[in-house]
Amino acid sequence: MVEERGILLDIVLEREPTRSSEVFYNPAMRTDRDISAAVLGVYARRCGEALRVGDVLAGTGIRGLRYAREVPQVDRVVLNDANPQAVAKIRQHLLLNRCPPERFQVEQRNAHAFLATFMGHFHVLDLDPYGSFIPFLDMAVQSLRRGGLLGLVATDLAVPFGVYPETSLRRYGVVSVRTSFSYEAMLRIYLRAVVEACARHDRAYVPWITFYERHHVRLMGVVLNDAQQATWQRKRMGFIWHCPRCDWRQMDEDSGLGPSSGSGGWGECPLCGGSVRAIGPLWLGELGQQEVVEEALAWLQERGYGEAARLVERLRDEIPLPLPxxxxxxxxxxxxxxxxxxxxxxxxxxxxxxxxxxxxxxxxxxxxxxxxxxxxxxxxxxx
Ligand SMILES: C[S@@+](CC[C@H](N)C(=O)[O-])C[C@H]1O[C@@H](n2cnc3c(N)ncnc32)[C@H](O)[C@@H]1O
Ligand SMILES: [Zn+2]
The missing domain is CATH 3.30.56.70 (N2,N2-dimethylguanosine tRNA methyltransferase, C-terminal domain)
Known part of the structure; x- marks a missing residue:
């Protein structure tokens, strides 16, 4: 038996949980779930409605269970997983934690079918897949209610980090490059993918929080049905000019310069005369909203979620500084x-x-x- 923030799980902990685990649970994601609950709490206060949450790839159900317990405005959580063993575990966990049945629903569907079935239903959609969120992204963006909160996890970090540039070009439309600031470039590659996916459907993605922690990246943001803002958001895309020789860099929003599908060599470094390359196109806007992050931080501090609070505090300080x-x-x-x-x-x-x-x-x-x-x-x- 495992306990996470008061939720009991009938799980045997594995040293390295993987996709071949019978039912996936990673205790190292607790800090992520703490922060996610905090941001959901902020959203709940701003939205002012009784919230319906879809935990699309629920595993043991820990996210959905925690959201319902820790955010009182959550009215109903639908927990979905394609794996029948995960679904059985979710049902067991609902009983084990005496969850009121009227607040929970369990589904066993492929994520795409789930998102299509519940089109326009959820205020909040959370997708915590194996690897990349890309296979589910367009569907999730369309399925979410107007002004809904989208939560995404990615664990295919080596791809945007610059280890697999060709896979990155295929999957994210950007040739990833190894630099001294690859972790941040990675966040901006993921953000670009989400902003572009929303823009394709005349929606604007407003990042509320984006961070890297251990083996994963988390993105949470609001999706607005606002084509004009979507156009404006796309203008925050651009290149980072970087000199690999001396590490000089400069952001170049919406310059229209540089290769449209990736990074290349171009120009001369103003400091050392080395060859400057254009990395991108990337999201060059903020990684999050400072007021949201501030509120989330207070929520975490009130509950004594120390590790999460420390990470969020750092994020808050970083937001006004766009340069990697x-x-x-x-x-x-x-x-x-x-x-x-x-x-x-x-x-x-x-x-x-x-x-x-x-x-x-x-x-x-x-x-x-x-x-x-x-x-x-x-x-x-x-x-
Ligand atoms: C990383 S785990 C989820 C972990 C969980 N959210 C947590 O916080 O512990 C990914 C889950 O997605 C499920 N899954 C993978 N592909 C799916 C698909 N196409 N449709 C529905 N579920 C899927 C897997 O069975 C697995 O339980
Ligand atoms: Zn230089």
Whole structure:
């Protein structure tokens, strides 16, 4: 028996849960589920209606059960899984946790059939697949109610991270590239895919929270039936010009430059004269909404969900800084100096009037609006 935030699960923990597990449960996703419940709580307060939630790929049912227990405005949860063993477990877990039957419904359908059956029904759709959410994305976008909240998980991180550039081009329409800020590029590749999918259906995706944690990426955002805003959102797509030699980078929203289907070599680095490449097209807008993240943070702190709160706190600080993080260790290596003390470096940048925060993506990651040469100067001085 396993317990997660007061929900009992009749599961034997495996060291490495995989898709061949009889019923999939990963305890390492608890922080993700904490944050998801918090963001759902924010949505519930703003929406003001009794919510219907679809847990499309439910596994043990842990997400849906937690949402119903932790967010009182959730009126009804429909838990779906194609695997009959998962469905049996979900039913068992509903009984085990004395869940009131009028608040829950269990379905055993292929996700596409489920989304088609419940077209326009759900205020919230949550999709936590094996690998990529792409196979379900267009259907989910169409199935969600107007102004609904869409939650997605991706675990095929190696693809947008730059390990499989051709798969990335096929799946996400972007040639992924290994850089010193690959974790953030990965978030922006996923975001682009979601914004584009929504735009195809005259809907606008407004990211509420996007983050990387251990082996997965989580995206939650509101989908508006607003073609005009969808057009505007697409203008937040663009390229990041990056010099692999010295790590200089610059964002280039909606420039129309660069190859439309991927990254390539183009231009000269203004700092070192090296060859600059265009990475993208990527989502260059915010990773989330600061007020939403702030509210979610308060929700997590009230409940003492410490690890989740720490991650969300970092995210909140990052949102106003769009330029991808610098890997300060890699930067120091390039400058042939010792890795800087990040806390001190942040203090010094702020003392000079720049914004500077840690990135949630990697422990050495620094996000700042300081010009690159100022940063290099300080890193040299920090050693
Ligand atoms: C990663 S697990 C879900 C984990 C669960 N949401 C949690 O938080 O623990 C993915 C689930 O999707 C189900 N699944 C995979 N492909 C599916 C499909 N096409 N339609 C419906 N369910 C599917 C699997 O049986 C599995 O239980
Ligand atoms: Zn350069």
């Amino acid at each position: 993080y610098y890997d300060t260790h890699a930067l120091a290596q390039r400058l042939k100096t010792d890795p800087p003390n990040l806390r001190r470096l942040i203090r010094r940048l702020r003392a000079q009037g720049f914004q500077a925060v840690r990135s949630h993506c990697c422990p050495e990651g620094l996000k700042t609006d300081a010009p690159y040469d100022v940063l290099c100067h300080l890193v040299r001085g920090e050693a």
